[in-house]
Amino acid sequence: MNWTSPLLLVSLASLSALNASDWPQYRGPKSDGSTSDRIATSWPAAGPAVVWKVPSTGGFSSFVIAKGHVFTQELREIDSAQQETVVARSADTGKEIWQQALGTMKINDGGQSGAKGNDGGDGPRSTPSIDGNHVLTLSAKLVLTCFDAATGNTVWRHDLLKEYSGRNISWMNAASPVVEGKLVLVGGGGPGESLLAFNKDTGDVAWKAFDEKVTHATPVGATILGTRQVVFFLQSGLLSVDPKTGAELWRHPFPYKVSTAASPVVAGDIVYCSAGYDVGAGAARISHTGGKWTAEPVYRFPGNKLLANHWSTPVLNNGYLYGMFQFKEYGSGPVKCVDVKTGAVKWEQSGFGPGQVILVGDQVLALSDAGELVLFKADPSGYHETARATVLAGKCWTTPVVSNGRVYARSAREAVCLDLNPKRASR
Numbered sequence: 001m002n003w004t005s006p007l008l009l010v011s012l013a014s015l016s017a018l019n020a021s022d023w024p025q026y027r028g029p030k031s032d033g034s035t036s037d038r039i040a041t042s043w044p045a046a047g048p049a050v051v052w053k054v055p056s057t058g059g060f061s062s063f064v065i066a067k068g069h070v071f072t073q074e075l076r077e078i079d080s081a082q083q084e085t086v087v088a089r090s091a092d093t094g095k096e097i098w099q100q101a102l103g104t105m106k107i108n109d110g111g112q113s114g115a116k117g118n119d120g121g122d123g124p125r126s127t128p129s130i131d132g133n134h135v136l137t138l139s140a141k142l143v144l145t146c147f148d149a150a151t152g153n154t155v156w157r158h159d160l161l162k163e164y165s166g167r168n169i170s171w172m173n174a175a176s177p178v179v180e181g182k183l184v185l186v187g188g189g190g191p192g193e194s195l196l197a198f199n200k201d202t203g204d205v206a207w208k209a210f211d212e213k214v215t216h217a218t219p220v221g222a223t224i225l226g227t228r229q230v231v232f233f234l235q236s237g238l239l240s241v242d243p244k245t246g247a248e249l250w251r252h253p254f255p256y257k258v259s260t261a262a263s264p265v266v267a268g269d270i271v272y273c274s275a276g277y278d279v280g281a282g283a284a285r286i287s288h289t290g291g292k293w294t295a296e297p298v299y300r301f302p303g304n305k306l307l308a309n310h311w312s313t314p315v316l317n318n319g320y321l322y323g324m325f326q327f328k329e330y331g332s333g334p335v336k337c338v339d340v341k342t343g344a345v346k347w348e349q350s351g352f353g354p355g356q357v358i359l360v361g362d363q364v365l366a367l368s369d370a371g372e373l374v375l376f377k378a379d380p381s382g383y384h385e386t387a388r389a390t391v392l393a394g395k396c397w398t399t400p401v402v403s404n405g406r407v408y409a410r411s412a413r414e415a416v417c418l419d420l421n422p423k424r425a426s427r
Helices: 005-014
Strands: 049-055 064-066 069-078 081-090 096-104 129-131 134-138 143-148 154-159 178-180 183-187 195-199 205-209 220-224 227-234 237-241 248-253 265-267 270-275 280-289 292-301 315-317 320-324 335-339 345-349 356-360 363-367 372-377 385-390 401-403 406-410 414-419
Touching: 064 129, 064 401, 069 096, 081 134, 096 143, 129 178, 143 183, 178 220, 178 227, 183 227, 220 265, 237 270, 237 292, 248 292, 265 315, 315 356, 320 356, 320 363, 356 401
Parallel strands: none
Antiparallel strands: 049 414, 064 069, 069 081, 081 096, 129 134, 134 143, 143 154, 178 183, 183 195, 195 205, 220 227, 227 237, 237 248, 265 270, 270 280, 280 292, 315 320, 320 335, 335 345, 356 363, 363 372, 372 385, 401 406, 406 414
């Protein structure tokens, strides 16, 4: 570990609590890709000011941020082997604080697909979660580990393949751990224990249940009809569970082919889901009457052309979805605006490829697969772009993050921190 005493003192103090501008898990504080933070909508002609830029090799793991610290998973050579690695950095300087290997990974050669000049290989795709003083990772080989956020020391660890008869999937795990209250929820176990919840502090099993085969999609915590639940997007379809007990609330069957990677999106009592490989999209309306939960289909659009989300999860604003609706349209695929209640496409704009989006106020922040950061209004009347800049080299399939007026983004080659504080960025 690369560590100094002053950094340790700062870490112990600053990780004691999360604040409103922190980004503690995949797709943000509410697991829906949105943040209450604000960024500038007018950028300098030369692009946003770069706070720092560092090499960040391999994979598509996003960032999590707790006061002053940023964490992600990279591919690094350790002990003469390519290993998935969790890395802690200073959010202010990009300086590495500690790293810990999670295990070896078999990777593909870079450059075999993507926009022109957008090469870069495979690697970690799961994003850590941070809660209090702990960082939780779920590796490609389904090893769930809790680290001390300040020191990188291991607090507890579970190998789902060995301890729970786990079943991995093609291209290995890409889902991220989901923290709900005192528990961390994951999939990947075997029959009767395919979905599991562990005490986030001790690693003790809180519950395990179901005989389900997982996908690459990260589960989503949400409140539906007044009840807190976690929605898993499995090979059988959508499955909602009580996060405290693991009790099944409702199911919605949905097809599976090859890989399902985008998370479901909860819009009130409607849950939207989508996948590539000619599966397409659909939505279910959830009801709760007489103590019984039901999920009824609202619409279904099969195929890749209309509403397929390959691995890019759309964001929701005022009843409309915004995101990369496309399949393998590298460098050219569009962003679209879609009515979540009907599946109707309101507009589309080409030239993004299969990147990722988040919602910042009433603006959508998109990172194209070629490294362009684009800001446009979440407006169903049409596409209204407010800012654009090229910020990264290499393949960009990773979700950007906003924290304290800064944007943190990475490709399969490098990571960047940009100052977009509204008080400074337009100067």
